[in-house]
Amino acid sequence: MIAEAGLAALWLAFALAALQFVLVLLGMTGNRGELLGAVRPVAVVQGLFVCAAFALLIWLFLRSDMSVKLVAMNSHSAKPFIYKFAGAWGNHEGSMLLWVAVLALAGAGVALFERRLERPTLMATLGAQAFIALGFYAFLLFASNPFARLSPAAAEGQGLNPLLQDPGLAFHPPTLYFGYVGLSIAFSFAVGALITRDVGPAFARAMRPWVLIAWVFLTIGITAGSYWAYYELGWGGWWFWDPVENASLMPWLAATALLHSVTVLATRDGLRAWTVMLAVVAFSMSMVGTFLVRSGVLTSVHAFAVDPTRGSFILALLAIYIGGAMALYGLRVGTVKEGSQFDPVSREGALVANNLLLSVILCLVFLGTLYPLITEALGFKVSVGPPYFNLVTGPIALILVAIMGAGPLLKWRRDELKPLVNRLALPVLISAIALFALVAFAPRAHILPLLGLVVAAGVAAASVAPLWKRNLRRTPGFVWGMVIAHLGIAVSMVGMAAESSFTKETLVAARLGESETVGPFTVRFDKIEPIAGPNWTALEATLTVVRGDGKPFVLKPQARMFSSPPTETNEAAIATRIDGQLYTVLGKEDEQGRWQLRLWWKPWVTLIWLGGGMIALGGLLSLVGRVRRERRAHDRKAYA
Amino acid sequence: MKKGWLLWLPLAVFGLFFGIVAYGLINPAERTIDSKLIGKPLPQFALPAAAPGIAGLSQADLAEGGEPRLLNIFASWCLPCIAEAPVLEGLAGQGVQIDAIAIRDKPEDVAAFLKRHGNPYKRIGSDVDSRVQLALGSSGVPETFVIDGKGIIRYQHIGDIRPEHVPVILDQLRKAR
Amino acid sequence: MKAKHQRLTLALVALAALIGATLLAMSALKDQAAYFYSPGDAKKANVAPGQAIRLGGMVEKGSIARDPDGVTIRFALTDGRASVPVRFKGIVPDLFKEDSGAVAEGRFDASGTFVADNILAKHDERYMPPQIAGDMHKTGRVE
Numbered sequence: 018m019i020a021e022a023g024l025a026a027l028w029l030a031f032a033l034a035a036l037q038f039v040l041v042l043l044g045m046t047g048n049r050g051e052l053l054g055a056v057r058p059v060a061v062v063q064g065l066f067v068c069a070a071f072a073l074l075i076w077l078f079l080r081s082d083m084s085v086k087l088v089a090m091n092s093h094s095a096k097p098f099i100y101k102f103a104g105a106w107g108n109h110e111g112s113m114l115l116w117v118a119v120l121a122l123a124g125a126g127v128a129l130f131e132r133r134l135e136r137p138t139l140m141a142t143l144g145a146q147a148f149i150a151l152g153f154y155a156f157l158l159f160a161s162n163p164f165a166r167l168s169p170a171a172a173e174g175q176g177l178n179p180l181l182q183d184p185g186l187a188f189h190p191p192t193l194y195f196g197y198v199g200l201s202i203a204f205s206f207a208v209g210a211l212i213t214r215d216v217g218p219a220f221a222r223a224m225r226p227w228v229l230i231a232w233v234f235l236t237i238g239i240t241a242g243s244y245w246a247y248y249e250l251g252w253g254g255w256w257f258w259d260p261v262e263n264a265s266l267m268p269w270l271a272a273t274a275l276l277h278s279v280t281v282l283a284t285r286d287g288l289r290a291w292t293v294m295l296a297v298v299a300f301s302m303s304m305v306g307t308f309l310v311r312s313g314v315l316t317s318v319h320a321f322a323v324d325p326t327r328g329s330f331i332l333a334l335l336a337i338y339i340g341g342a343m344a345l346y347g348l349r350v351g352t353v354k355e356g357s358q359f360d361p362v363s364r365e366g367a368l369v370a371n372n373l374l375l376s377v378i379l380c381l382v383f384l385g386t387l388y389p390l391i392t393e394a395l396g397f398k399v400s401v402g403p404p405y406f407n408l409v410t411g412p413i414a415l416i417l418v419a420i421m422g423a424g425p426l427l428k429w430r431r432d433e434l435k436p437l438v439n440r441l442a443l444p445v446l447i448s449a450i451a452l453f454a455l456v457a458f459a460p461r462a463h464i465l466p467l468l469g470l471v472v473a474a475g476v477a478a479a480s481v482a483p484l485w486k487r488n489l490r491r492t493p494g495f496v497w498g499m500v501i502a503h504l505g506i507a508v509s510m511v512g513m514a515a516e517s518s519f520t521k522e523t524l525v526a527a528r529l530g531e532s533e534t535v536g537p538f539t540v541r542f543d544k545i546e547p548i549a550g551p552n553w554t555a556l557e558a559t560l561t562v563v564r565g566d567g568k569p570f571v572l573k574p575q576a577r578m579f580s581s582p583p584t585e586t587n588e589a590a591i592a593t594r595i596d597g598q599l600y601t602v603l604g605k606e607d608e609q610g611r612w613q614l615r616l617w618w619k620p621w622v623t624l625i626w627l628g629g630g631m632i633a634l635g636g637l638l639s640l641v642g643r644v645r646r647e648r649r650a651h652d653r654k655a656y657a
Numbered sequence: 658m659k660k661g662w663l664l665w666l667p668l669a670v671f672g673l674f675f676g677i678v679a680y681g682l683i684n685p686a687e688r689t690i691d692s693k694l695i696g697k698p699l700p701q702f703a704l705p706a707a708a709p710g711i712a713g714l715s716q717a718d719l720a721e722g723g724e725p726r727l728l729n730i731f732a733s734w735c736l737p738c739i740a741e742a743p744v745l746e747g748l749a750g751q752g753v754q755i756d757a758i759a760i761r762d763k764p765e766d767v768a769a770f771l772k773r774h775g776n777p778y779k780r781i782g783s784d785v786d787s788r789v790q791l792a793l794g795s796s797g798v799p800e801t802f803v804i805d806g807k808g809i810i811r812y813q814h815i816g817d818i819r820p821e822h823v824p825v826i827l828d829q830l831r832k833a834r
Numbered sequence: 835m836k837a838k839h840q841r842l843t844l845a846l847v848a849l850a851a852l853i854g855a856t857l858l859a860m861s862a863l864k865d866q867a868a869y870f871y872s873p874g875d876a877k878k879a880n881v882a883p884g885q886a887i888r889l890g891g892m893v894e895k896g897s898i899a900r901d902p903d904g905v906t907i908r909f910a911l912t913d914g915r916a917s918v919p920v921r922f923k924g925i926v927p928d929l930f931k932e933d934s935g936a937v938a939e940g941r942f943d944a945s946g947t948f949v950a951d952n953i954l955a956k957h958d959e960r961y962m963p964p965q966i967a968g969d970m971h972k973t974g975r976v977e
Contacts, residue, residue: 384859
């Protein structure tokens with residue numbers, strides 16, 4: 018019964034989305050303006066129904082109802098509670114339901130809270146949101162029904178991919194989806210504004226908080242995903258340029274550009290057409306990402322659904338939504354009035370440079386991700402990996418970050434080069450010191466990480482410069498947000514550069530009792546023993562680690578064997594210290610009774626994710642700061 | 658004046674993307690490939706019994722008797738195999754002889770599977786490390802091969818056998834005679 | 835500068851940047867994309883030492899040997915037409931064994947040995963590149 022109720026809720030939500038779209042269509046074209054009054058409530062109720070459907074799916078997973086195909090395919094009654102819960106979205110159908118739920122929730126959020134947008138634009142926006150939702154409901158209902166029954170019921174489930182059985186998984190995809198799909202609001206705003214031709218500062222101010230929310234979630238999702246891959250795959254890397262990772266990076270790049278161009282539009286009424294384009298591109302990248310992951314056209318570590326019909330379905334949706342929005346752009350944006358102008362040397366100029374460089378990186382990642390597909394069409398097979406992505410994006414990212422340091426020190430509209438040089442003197446000095454120190458103490462570092470450390474040092478100093486001589490308590494939240502986010506980029510970059518140039522690796526075959534050294538650590542291989550978990554058995558090594566004269570501690574890497582489905586995974590054991598992480602992996606036994614051990618000392622690697630967290634925190638502060646400031650302005654108006 | 662065509666550039670870029678991807682979807686990379694062993698004799702193998710009370714399987718067993726038969730690749734942990742079980746029972750009921758190889762499985766699991774979903778098999782070999790499966794050119798579970806009376810592989814069915822596939826299977830068995 | 839001119843300038847700069855990006859990407863892809871070869875194709879194409887490629891084939895029976903250090907493994911990959919010696923230092927995936935498919939990522943050294951940075955085993959739940967299909971009669975099909 019629960020499965021049927023879930024399906025019914027999904028159908029109702031589908032009907033409500035259709036109703037919402039029709040209401041907007043009739044209300045805005047004919048003289049039936051009164052219909053528009055019903056749009057907001059319908060959007061909210063639609064959101065509630067999808068959430069109900071999703072809650073019911075989770076309930077089915079928690080009950081291990083093996084008569085439901087999805088549960089039987091992806092769950093197992095012996096699975097710990099949290100993975101039954103997370104299993105609901107650790108598969109194609111469930112994750113698509115989550116996707117649509119976030120889409121509908123975002124629409125409901127706009128219907129409930131958006132008060133600044135002009136009414137016609139708001140209505141067009143909600144109409145666009147409903148139109149997007151319609152396609153994805155149809156996809157769920159007709160091509161990937163999560164509530165399909167299995168007859169006869171299975172005695173036991175097939176289990177969840179062991180790699181996905183990790184606490185990180187429970188929160189990683191939902192966070193990412195809130196970001197990914199939250200960008201749909203920016204897309205719908207852009208479509209709405211193109212329809213009403215109402216692109217201006219008011220539109221930008223209305224759109225900004227929504228973009229910020231989505232961007233914060235996306236940042237957290239990517240950061241968490243990177244850490245998950247780092248400790249779960251046991252390969253010691255933190256970014257693999259896997260198509261699925263790129264699918265989340267591309268919307269982030271577009272959203273970051275959008276976040277900055279929307280500020281230009283809100284503050285200076287510039288970059289009108291460009292901002293609209295970016296809003297369309299950002300969510301388009303989310304949809305393209307969904308397509309790449311879900312259709313299996315690019316097989317990757319994560320691709321769990323490979324089904325050409327589904328792929329064609331999503332591709333058709335892409336054609337309708339992205340193609341439609343871009344056609345509308347071509348038709349309408351010429352009629353959007355020109356915004357105000359600015360000098361090349363100005364805050365706007367720096368933001369334009371930021372946007373261009375982000376777009377270039379986006380373009381490079383996009384081409385690299387799709388290249389295997391292009392060549393396959395031409396008849397030969399290639400795989401594009403880290404060598405390409407690091408080579409092309411690294412230098413451009415460096416330039417981008419350097420400009421990021423200077424941008425906030427520029428005045429809006431026009432500025433002079435000379436005072437800028439004065440303002441940048443200290444950061445440049447710090448960079449120079451960093452360069453000398455590195456050349457003196459780490460002469461063998463590669464050029465790119467070396468430059469990364471040098472630039473990051475200067476940019477860190479430049480990032481906090483906007484706080485200089487300010488009353489810190491009266492500094493608005495969005496300035497704090499910017500400072501912390503920019504500082505986060507510098508911090509993260511230090512982590513990446515340090516990891517790539519200072520990592521020490523030891524790969525050995527060790528006997529019990531033997532000691533190995535890696536970086537400043539001495540690792541003694543004490544014992545190996547079998548242990549059992551709820552749905553796996555493992556061989557666990559006990560490693561006693563000492564750093565210099567410090568207190569010894571114990572690390573226990575495992576090689577796990579899961580029974581359903583039968584799979585082996587390596588569970589790395591990681592010790593986090595203030596200046597980095599010791600990462601240990603247990604390999605196989607050889608004929609002479611020696612065990613392969615892989616040990617890494619990764620100095621400052623944690624800064625990568627710390628920086629990511631700071632970037633997200635910066636976004637959050639900026640959001641809170643903007644909202645509070647506007648509420649205060651609103652209150653003042655009310656008293657006056 | 659801004660050139661009009663610039664406004665249509667994004668749409669054009671998307672069109673290009675759409676074309677490439679649509680092509681990729683229509684001509685999918687070879688994701689399922691038929692075994693190259695069709696028309697060739699079975700590889701050498703001898704597998705122990707997969708469950709108590711049922712004999713194991715070797716390639717010699719498959720060639721004996723001179724009658725064509727089915728070789729089913731399955732596993733107790735495989736869900737489509739459950740869906741396939743009644744169809745196989747139906748085939749067995751029509752007098753088709755079916756042997757099987759259980760992939761990466763445990764005897765108690767196989768026994769439980771047979772108890773719950775029926776046992777259409779004459780012999781079941783246990784292939785704990787997929788070695789024989791690989792040698793046969795099978796890429797997943799379930800899969801079913803038609804073997805003629807001389808131990809030559811005649812036909813390969815990838816995925817579960819649904820009722821609509823039964824006529825094809827029977828036809829192939831007839832042809833293998 | 836007139837407003838309209840600025841808009842046009844910006845559009846053209848953006849266009850130039852994107853075209854530049856495409857050209858950069860294409861030239862980098864020419865050098866950096868790892869082409870997939872079977873041992874026979876690699877011999878025929880005479881792949882230059884140092885070029886990053888993926889080599890996919892069957893692990894030849896009896897060819898697996900471990901160096902005394904316990905972490906370096908040598909084996910031969912074959913597709914029936916040619917056989918290539920491979921050296922790999924690291925932890926091999928659990929499904930890596932004789933007579934089964936594997937993909938090695940890496941490059942040839944001057945002596946013609948393929949030095950792998952990474953080994954992907956077929957039927958490994960962790961990784962099933964469709965390229966494995968290639969010339970072989972098996973494929974990594976996701977069930």
